[in-house]
Amino acid sequence: MTEFGPVTGIVGKLLITLSFLFCLLSLVYYFIAAKNDDDKKLRIGNWLFVLKGFFLVVASIMLVQLLMTHQFQYYYVFNYTSLDLAPKYLWSAFYGGQEGSFMLWILFSWIAGLGLMRWTRAPYKAPVLFFLGLTQLFLISMIVGWRFGDFTLGASPFRTIAEEMPNAPFIQANPDFVPADGTGLNDLLKSPWMMIHPPILFVGFAMMTIPYCFAMAALWKRKYNEWVGPALPWTLGSNLSLLTAIFLGGYWAYVTLSFGGFWAWDPVENASLVPWLIGTAGIHTMIIQRKSSVAQKSSLIFAILAYVAIVYETFLTRSGILADSSVHSFVDLGLYNQLLIFMLVITGLGFGMFAWRYKELPSPEKESNILSREFMTFTGAVMLFVLGLVIILGTSSPIIGLIFNENPTPPEISFYNDWSMPIAIIMALLTVLGQYLFWKKYDLETLATALIYPLLITSLLTVASVIIGDVRNAYYMLYLFAGFFAIVGNSWVVGRLAIQNPKLIGGSLTHVGFGLLLVGILASSAYNRPLLDKNTENYNAAVKRGEINDEQGFTVSQTVDMLELKLNQPKLINDQYWVTYEGYDLSNQNRPGQQTYKIRFDNLEGKFLYYLYPEVYPMLATSNAQNVNWSVDPDVRTGLMSDIYLYVAGSSFVEDRNNQIEKAQMVQPASGNPQEEGVQNISFQKGETKEVGNFRFSFVDFVQADSVNLPANTSIGIRARVEVFHIPSSQLNIIEPLFAIFMEDDQNYVMSPPVNLSSHELSFQFVKVNPEDSSIELEIVGLDEVYEEDWVLVVAEKKPFISVVWAGTFLLMGGFSLSIFRHWERERSKQDKANS
Amino acid sequence: MKPKVILGIIAIVAFTSLLMFNLGESISTYTDFETAKEMGSAHVPGTWDNTQEYGFSKETMQFTFYMKDESGNSHKVIYPRPKPNNFEEADRLVVIGEMRDDVFYANEMLMKCPSKYNNADPSEYVKASES
Numbered sequence: 001m002t003e004f005g006p007v008t009g010i011v012g013k014l015l016i017t018l019s020f021l022f023c024l025l026s027l028v029y030y031f032i033a034a035k036n037d038d039d040k041k042l043r044i045g046n047w048l049f050v051l052k053g054f055f056l057v058v059a060s061i062m063l064v065q066l067l068m069t070h071q072f073q074y075y076y077v078f079n080y081t082s083l084d085l086a087p088k089y090l091w092s093a094f095y096g097g098q099e100g101s102f103m104l105w106i107l108f109s110w111i112a113g114l115g116l117m118r119w120t121r122a123p124y125k126a127p128v129l130f131f132l133g134l135t136q137l138f139l140i141s142m143i144v145g146w147r148f149g150d151f152t153l154g155a156s157p158f159r160t161i162a163e164e165m166p167n168a169p170f171i172q173a174n175p176d177f178v179p180a181d182g183t184g185l186n187d188l189l190k191s192p193w194m195m196i197h198p199p200i201l202f203v204g205f206a207m208m209t210i211p212y213c214f215a216m217a218a219l220w221k222r223k224y225n226e227w228v229g230p231a232l233p234w235t236l237g238s239n240l241s242l243l244t245a246i247f248l249g250g251y252w253a254y255v256t257l258s259f260g261g262f263w264a265w266d267p268v269e270n271a272s273l274v275p276w277l278i279g280t281a282g283i284h285t286m287i288i289q290r291k292s293s294v295a296q297k298s299s300l301i302f303a304i305l306a307y308v309a310i311v312y313e314t315f316l317t318r319s320g321i322l323a324d325s326s327v328h329s330f331v332d333l334g335l336y337n338q339l340l341i342f343m344l345v346i347t348g349l350g351f352g353m354f355a356w357r358y359k360e361l362p363s364p365e366k367e368s369n370i371l372s373r374e375f376m377t378f379t380g381a382v383m384l385f386v387l388g389l390v391i392i393l394g395t396s397s398p399i400i401g402l403i404f405n406e407n408p409t410p411p412e413i414s415f416y417n418d419w420s421m422p423i424a425i426i427m428a429l430l431t432v433l434g435q436y437l438f439w440k441k442y443d444l445e446t447l448a449t450a451l452i453y454p455l456l457i458t459s460l461l462t463v464a465s466v467i468i469g470d471v472r473n474a475y476y477m478l479y480l481f482a483g484f485f486a487i488v489g490n491s492w493v494v495g496r497l498a499i500q501n502p503k504l505i506g507g508s509l510t511h512v513g514f515g516l517l518l519v520g521i522l523a524s525s526a527y528n529r530p531l532l533d534k535n536t537e538n539y540n541a542a543v544k545r546g547e548i549n550d551e552q553g554f555t556v557s558q559t560v561d562m563l564e565l566k567l568n569q570p571k572l573i574n575d576q577y578w579v580t581y582e583g584y585d586l587s588n589q590n591r592p593g594q595q596t597y598k599i600r601f602d603n604l605e606g607k608f609l610y611y612l613y614p615e616v617y618p619m620l621a622t623s624n625a626q627n628v629n630w631s632v633d634p635d636v637r638t639g640l641m642s643d644i645y646l647y648v649a650g651s652s653f654v655e656d657r658n659n660q661i662e663k664a665q666m667v668q669p670a671s672g673n674p675q676e677e678g679v680q681n682i683s684f685q686k687g688e689t690k691e692v693g694n695f696r697f698s699f700v701d702f703v704q705a706d707s708v709n710l711p712a713n714t715s716i717g718i719r720a721r722v723e724v725f726h727i728p729s730s731q732l733n734i735i736e737p738l739f740a741i742f743m744e745d746d747q748n749y750v751m752s753p754p755v756n757l758s759s760h761e762l763s764f765q766f767v768k769v770n771p772e773d774s775s776i777e778l779e780i781v782g783l784d785e786v787y788e789e790d791w792v793l794v795v796a797e798k799k800p801f802i803s804v805v806w807a808g809t810f811l812l813m814g815g816f817s818l819s820i821f822r823h824w825e826r827e828r829s830k831q832d833k834a835n836s
Numbered sequence: 837m838k839p840k841v842i843l844g845i846i847a848i849v850a851f852t853s854l855l856m857f858n859l860g861e862s863i864s865t866y867t868d869f870e871t872a873k874e875m876g877s878a879h880v881p882g883t884w885d886n887t888q889e890y891g892f893s894k895e896t897m898q899f900t901f902y903m904k905d906e907s908g909n910s911h912k913v914i915y916p917r918p919k920p921n922n923f924e925e926a927d928r929l930v931v932i933g934e935m936r937d938d939v940f941y942a943n944e945m946l947m948k949c950p951s952k953y954n955n956a957d958p959s960e961y962v963k964a965s966e967s
Contacts, residue, residue, distance in 0.1 A: 272961065409866055558941065
């Protein structure tokens with residue numbers, strides 16, 4: 001198995017090197033082809049381009065092969081996989097780390113390049129491919145792993161542990177050292193959502209390169225109008241991918257992490273949102289440029305900025321600069337300088353070319369009227385861009401914050417919320433005006449007349465939701481009004497278009513989705529409520545009044561947002577539900593050591609509603625015998641009106657397990673008897689059941705003992721079949737302790753070896769048989785005298801209308817998809833015409 | 837210059853200054869426990885002091901532990917939520933809250949875990965495979 005190991009590594013590195021060189025060579029040919037409109041050079045460039053990707057495909061297959069066959073002498077394999085990892089996650093480990101994810105990104109970029117080769121026409125073809133190749137050159141340089149003295153260019157996925165850590169003592173002792181197992185993939189990432197999220201994200205990144213390339217080609221070839229047509233479907237496609245990736249990431253965070261939401265303004269999340277916002281701004285200006293030959297400058301700038309944003313955010317998340325401010329940025333691989341150069345070149349080229357051609361860029365002859373589709377769409381684009389700018393600014397706090405102090409923290413969440421809310425309100429109002437004006441000419445009077453009914457319905461909806469939802473905040477009322485206006489007004493346009501030409505509804509549909517998103521975000525975050533019992537609610541109310549003091553005499557300012565449940569004891573929650581904890585299950589099905597808790601919800605009348613099954617499991621990648629890291633997996637009950645989100649924050653099972661681990665670690669005390677556990681005797685007749693603590697013992701029957709295991713002169717040899725039922729976990733064990741009397745040296749001896757039940761740390765001894773009533777007596781060691789009732793601590797939240805957030809997202813996706821088809825179809829038919 | 841252009845420049849300048857002012861207000865500085873005493877809300881980075889008692893109390897519904905800040909002072913931290921996942925694994929903690937006397941009341945806690953994209957040191961696995 002390890003025979004091919006070293007060879008694979010060398011070949012893999014060689015392939016990446018070849019790919020880099022071919023990329024470089026193709027750039028030369030593309031450059032000459034673009035400069036002189038030389039078709040022959042272009043064809044050679046294309047061949048080099050195809051071969052470059054082919055080398056990378058082979059290298060990727062080899063990396064996957066290394067992962068699948070557990071070649072742990074490779075650092076990448078060692079670092080991201082382990083023997084027990086399921087094949088589907090071995091596969092996703094390919095892009096689990098920086099190096100592999102760069103490879104995936106280049107592969108998608110290469111495939112997009114093949115598409116461009118097929119569908120792009122002169123004069124854009126050669127320059128577009130030149131710029132695409134240039135971005136790929138930088139990306140490949142991140143994974144070549146060339147070493148010049150102390151300096152290394154890129155981090156190769158094929159580097160071995162010996163290359164990674166030449167100074168480690170175990171490598172110095174044995175250079176061929178191969179670890180027996182890898183460190184494994186983080187348990188939180190073992191999720192189907194996380195398997196598909198990165199590829200979709202990188203499809204988006206790869207496609208967003210294309211408008212940049214077109215813009216640069218337009219500037220180079222001085223063709224400032226026609227590029228928008230072919231660039232538009234790619235930009236739309238990229239936006240759809242990014243949106244899908246953002247949605248998957250948010251949904252993953254919601255259902256697997258314990259922060260209880262889908263968005264936290266984390267830099268890594270922002271890194272995918274900002275390019276999406278700027279890309280969307282670009283789509284807006286490209287659409288009006290195509291329709292009315294205006295906004296050429298802004299289309300170019302947004303196309304450049306959208307990709308610059310991607311590279312910039314890549315720099316932030318991958319250079320290690322965000323290490324302190326993000327919970328989940330990548331580890332620094334020493335690529336800081338390379339990433340910085342990549343970013344500076346892309347930005348410098350973009351703005352440099354723009355500045356170089358600025359004088360001759362077309363300007364609109366007359367200013368657009370305010371009540372025109374051009375003005376409205378353009379303003380919408382600017383608002384999107386401003387929102388993106390605000391988020392970039394906040395995300396850049398490790399750099400920009402240095403203006404304010406030496407050790408800047410990330411901005412408070414309120415910074416993002418305070419700025420995005422008013423921008424969102426303006427955008428929501430603009431969408432309706434923009435959509436009305438987009439399809440028809442209006443003046444102030446006719447527009448006002450046309451908007452009477454939408455405004456009326458919006459007002460009704462706003463008032464109704466303010467009353468029903470008990471909204472007291474005037475700002476929220478305005479926000480709700482704007483959100484509902486976007487939904488109603490744009491739906492109106494969708495309805496009208498659907499009658500005239502259903503193919504055109506894509507754009508309007510996205511705006512309805514945007515309105516839904518706004519309303520859903522407010523409802524699910526500002527009106528998110530913890531589920532609590534009356535006592536806790538009263539306590540929290542007292543905390544808010546400042547009436548609670550702690551031991552030190554300080555006023556307590558932190559409310560309790562948790563709920564304690566005892567086994568099979570229903571609790572009334574929020575005057576709305578009866579919630580009962582009905583035990584846990586230890587089936588070990590998904591993950592070893594996992595507990596699945598069973599939480600029952602009934603309504604006030606005691607009618608059964610549903611069960612929730614939150615899980616707790618040990619994080620295998622980071623746990624060992626001395627220290628178990630418990631991780632939680634929440635359960636979400638999805639509803640049309642609201643979701644119930646719940647996770648187990650603690651339980652008696654976990655606490656007992658931790659105590660056991662602690663006890664096992666303690667050195668045997670020198671004095672005293674360590675066995676101070678409770679000893680209890682129970683006697684019962686056949687068929688009888690006795691309940692002690694969390695256990696139910698049933699004496700089923702006597703069983704004949706096998707004489708082989710008995711001493712020679714046995715007079716009585718009998719076993720008792722006893723069922724041991726653990727109530728919280730519903731685990732049933734059957735034990736058959738032995739009771740025997742035998743004779744030796746004319747004396748009767750009793751033999752009753754203890755039977756251990758290790759899963760519950762119990763030991764049973766069959767001590768007596770009563771012949772009169774044929775009852776037996778068992779001595780049980782390990783049953784606590786004062787046993788603790790089984791309990792769980794849950795954090796439960798009710799999130800209203802999170803379904804609306806998803807509905808809005810799906811409408812956005814649907815709208816974008818329809819637009820892609822429309823613009824794609826148009827481009828294709830244009831091409832057919834050109835060819836015929 | 838046209839009045840429109842001037843108006844536009846004023847608008848942009850006003851917007852940018854407001855944005856930067858607001859950003860400056862919402863960005864705080866990382867500090868240590870000693871300085872946090874004089875501040876309202878503070879961000880204190882440090883590491884978990886595992887020589888002291890720690891744990892979640894079901895009575896007070898609080899997670900209590902000791903943290904050593906970057907100046908090396910160890911102080912008690914009270915966090916009003918259950919012990920977070922991966923707490924023991926975190927090689928760096930940032931607690932956000934306020935200091936009262938010698939106790940830090942954290943409203944929020946960030947953990948920097950090496951495990952997210954597994955950057956574990958293989959040296960610790962040597963023993964496991966050799967034994």
